[in-house]
Amino acid sequence: AQKITQTQPGMFVQEKEAVTLDCTYDTSDQSYGLFWYKQPSSGEMIFLIYQGSYDEQNATEGRYSLNFQKARKSANLVISASQLGDSAMYFCAMREGARTSGSRLTFGEGTQLTVNP
């Protein structure tokens, strides 16, 4: 069964510094997708970045990049130049490629990021 593990319940970073949020996953599928979402206190899940299992390049979206190490089954999120507005809960999620998986996402436990001024 698929599983996502985020081992950092909470992280603190100074404004303008970079921070890495860890994510490891477990799946027996060869085809899968990895996502990162941000959840502010308002509750809405905001899509940040996507990495496909066959993508050779690490994904980047503005200040977000994904450090994808397939052999280690890790997909860490790197946020550069942290801003106060980055303070939120961050979730790593996976979608497996099996036809029966549909659009189902499996989420990790989340990491609460606090950006200090």
Place this chain on the structure above:
Amino acid sequence: KAGVTQTPRYLIKTRGQQVTLSCSPISGHRSVSWYQQTPGQGLQFLFEYFSETQRNKGNFPGRFSGRQFSNSRSEMNVSTLELGDSALYLCASSQPQGMNTEAFFGQGTRLTVV
């Protein structure tokens, strides 16, 4: 383009009652998924509907049910509410094509069972 709309935003119900939550997906999206988020269990998948058919189901009791209408709007129903059903219920819509299809989430319905 309007986002995913969930109604109501907040709900307080009494144990034993039933509740219906609504989700309007982004125009053109035919897949709607529901998730339950609690502090203890995190985000858990409830079910997914595509073209009015349940395509996938999580590990929840039969008290949790859903449906999808021809316009892709979806409802989920919880019968015989229990205190443990208190949670944030999130709906996500997507185009069910390809692995990189992102899911767009609504702001959720926060259900409190007293």
